[in-house]
Amino acid sequence: MLVSVGITQIQAISSVFQILPKPQHIEELKGKGISGTDLQFIVNQSSGEMPVLGPILNTLPQAEMQGKGVYLTITDKDVPESEEGYVLSVNEKGVVIAARSEAGLFYGCQTLEQVLEDSRDYNCPIPAMKITDFPSIAYRAVHLDTKHHLDRMEYYYAMMDKLARYKINAVIWELEDKLRYTRRPEIASPNAISKQEMQALCRYAKERNIDVSPLVQGLGHASFILKHHWELRENPKSDWELCPSNPETYDLLYDLYADALEAMPYGKYLHIGGDEITAIGIDKRCKDTGKTAFELQMYWLQNVCNYAKEKGRVPIFWDDMPLKYAGLWTTILSDMSGEELDKAWNTKKLDQAIELFPKDCIYMRWNYGDATKPAHMKLLNWYKEKGLQVMAATAASSGDSPFLPRNNTKAGFIQGFSRLVVENHLAGILATAWDDGSPHLETVWRGYIAQGEFGWNPTGRTIDEFMEAHGQREFGFKAGENRMDFLKELEEAFFFFDGALVESGRRNPAWGTTTFTLIDLPDQEKPGEWAEKYKEKIIQAEKESLRFEKIRKQLTDARKMARRNRYTLEVYEQNNYLQNYPVRLILALRDYDLATHEQQREEAQMKLAEVCSSFSSMRTRLEEVYSKTRFMEQPAGYIEDMNHHNHLSAKSQNSDWLFLYELPMVEKVQKWLNSKTIK
Structure with a gap:
């Protein structure tokens, strides 16, 4: 039975148990709780396998015995409708985690792991309580960019464990030459990761409810390809852009895509890049088509989207080039509002070209600063009116800060865009981490964890509260000690x-x-x-x-x-x-x-x-x-x-x-x- 819970009682629980991301609802129950050391076993009462457990829960026997235990059950009764939602109940008899899917049980166990960690760290009992929890955003991804460096494989495995701990459920991996392509072996760096190694890592991630999908740059950012294939350059003096009207461009790209999809077999998406094009439509082959540069860009996009769909993947495309074509780019980045914004806002070119936009593609709306500015919100409305699917891309580390992300590791920007994703019903959110300045990933982690926090619950904590919770979760620094x-x-x-x-x-x-x-x-x-x-x-x-x-x-x-x-x-x-x-x-x-x-x-x-x-x-x-x-x-x-x-x-x-x-x-x-x- 629930008691009437005052805000101070909830705060008392939260002051010790800094669960991250913050659950949607925490209720205090009547009666006694338990000590973390009271738990003697964990059993899965459903027909599925035991979810992957954290280091504390994994020490418990997985068979019912005398004493208090943890019971996992799959049910559709009195649990959130979300496939990743769960209810975690604690009383003097033990712990029950109920969910409608294995993913929900997994996340319930991740939450319990954190509760047990705090109980152990601060030698305090776990109160009788009920946590009802679910994500506000279904697809919560981080970006792994390995264009300039690689980490050791064991680090990537540890990365998957930590992402799962903070309820991140996807990785978009920007490969460039760091995959050992078998169809086009000349593209791969000598130290590239083999497809077999990547498959094993992706299987490990899948067991932790993490979808790993590839990003293989295409039309622009193609230096990793064109330093080997001069014949495909749009500009012979530059290795930046592929020629979109050369059929061999697609032969090569599809080979790279095929290898990437085989290496990451469980992913939902194929991110095909497509951003920051500087010069297409300048070679003779392109000129002979009679198409404008923008039409050539969209011709390329349609082709690669068709390929992705044939392979059962949803294509994702950076959206900046259509916006630059329409002359909206500087407006979107501006602080304009009110009448000034209304005068500057002109989507005529986009409206006229709407038939060139593939409808089954996801347009990744990237903004690495404050995404809540009026012009940017106006753009999101345009996408909605046109019925185009949009995913957000914020930043845990953007390229403008060498060695160390700034602005509280971009946490405020991540929170702001996460709110917009919920309000506008976008397809998900990605926290990018560009390797332009190759910061050590340990300095990026607070940004990744911020995406875990605010992607799950955008309004649960303030930035200051998040940073306190981060210090406690990551290092065991009790909130309020200011050790960060x-x-x-x-x-x-x-x-x-x-x-x-x-x-x-x-x-x-x-x-x-x-x-x-x-x-x-x-x-x-x-x-x-x-x-x-x-x-x-x-x-x-x-x-x-x-x-x-x-x-x-x-x-x-x-x-x-x-x-x-x-x-x-x-x-x-x-x-x-x-x-x-x-x-x-x-x-x-x-x-x-x-x-x-x-x-x-x-x-x-x-x-x-x-x-x-x-x-x-x-x-x-x-x-x-x-x-x-x-x-x-x-x-x-x-x-x-x-x-x-x-x-x-x-x-x-x-x-x-x-x-x-x-x-x-x-x-x-x-x-x-x-x-x-x-x-």
């Missing part, structure tokens, strides 16, 4: 790191790196001039030096107090040393420039030499930590793209791109120091 404060500070610190050592230049991976000019070095004959020229950098470096030390101490404490996932904290720790290196170098140059007598200058010069020599050890340690899960360089024989996508992480075949400004600056300072004689 270092992460917000670290995100801020990297903004200075991005350009600390240059006067001009950009290492932004999404918008393209540029040529750069390093800062000057002090002139011994003009003491103080350098410090005056770079006064603002020095002031900020002094602040960042204090911030570094604060982060360092917080991370040291966090590693000591963490109950799990210390490796993630190791990665953050090495990123902290990385962002601090330009700070140390700038402050050492300042000290040299401001030295007023010979002995002081000699000491400053020795200190500067020490900072330069420490670069190697800093880099070595970072690579040691990173390489516990990922490969740090391209394999022997790897052929570089011509265009490089101008991505930061494509600037070198090893990890030099991580230190784009630091390496030449250290070399510059060392040459300068070697030209001097320490007396």
Whole structure:
């Protein structure tokens, strides 16, 4: 029997048991609860197999015996209509998880695992309660982009376990050359994953209710293909676009699709890319068709969609090119509203071309910022009016932030778009994680987990509440202890790191790196001039030096107090040393420039030499930590793209791109120091 539950009682449960994603409904029941250690067994009373269990539940015998236990049952009575929904009831007799499907039982067990984890971590009983839970969004995916690097296979297996823990039920894997294609073996990188390895991983994911579908770039972003097949280039001087009017383009693409679908046999979708086309309709073959560039784009789309349907897959297409064709792109990205927006909004071109849009394709509406702006919401209404299927794409890590996602790992943007998906009944949501700047995936995980949280329950928590829950779930930091404060500070610190050592230049991976000019070095004959020229950098470096030390101490404490996932904290720790290196170098140059007598200058010069020599050890340690899960360089024989996508992480075949400004600056300072004689 339910008691009348005040908000404070529910808050009391939630303050200890930080279930993530937050369940839709939690009710306190009359009577006693249980201790987590009281549970003696787990049995599945349905005819199906036992779902994959977490590490705590998996220690329980799977046969009924004396004592309190966990009972799993499949029923259509008093359970959510969702196939992934469940009811979890706790009383003094034990735990019952009821659902209408095996997926629901699986997620009920994932929730119980977290409850038991908190009960164990904080030595507290589990109250009598009833959780009624179901996802607000049916398809909740994350993006795995391996165009520039691969992680070890065991890391991908661990990834599936963690995604399942947070009720993510899909992965869209952007393959490029990292699958060992058998029909077109020349396309594959020497270290590509075999189809058999991928099949095994996908089977492992399927057992955890995760759908893995491939993304094979097609019309544009085709450098991984066209560096081998010049004959298919639209522009002979560029390896970016395939020619859409060449029949051999489709022969090749269909071979790649076939291999990808065989490698990922359980997926529902085939993502065919199709974004950011810069130049089609320029070669003779295309001109002879008499079609416009947009018509050629849609001709390609229709062909590849037909292929996907023949193979039993639903095609997904990035939607930016039709919007650019219609002249709506800048409007959609703008902050316009009201009359200003109404005047700028013109869908005439799109309306006239609507027959060119395949109706059985899903149009992936990507927006990696605030998707709740009026113009963007207006676009979603246009899609709805035209009866086109739409899926959202937000970002756990977009390419504009090398080394570390910013803005609370994009959590606010993820929540905003998740709300729109529910309100507009979209086909699902994908949290992208672009490899343009190749951040270590451990730094992306909070964004992935945010997608788990808000894809399941978009309004359950505020961003601050989510970050508290994330710290408790991932590391065992009790909510309210503020042990994750270092992460917000670290995100801020990297903004200075991005350009600390240059006067001009950009290492932004999404918008393209540029040529750069390093800062000057002090002139011994003009003491103080350098410090005056770079006064603002020095002031900020002094602040960042204090911030570094604060982060360092917080991370040291966090590693000591963490109950799990210390490796993630190791990665953050090495990123902290990385962002601090330009700070140390700038402050050492300042000290040299401001030295007023010979002995002081000699000491400053020795200190500067020490900072330069420490670069190697800093880099070595970072690579040691990173390489516990990922490969740090391209394999022997790897052929570089011509265009490089101008991505930061494509600037070198090893990890030099991580230190784009630091390496030449250290070399510059060392040459300068070697030209001097320490007396």
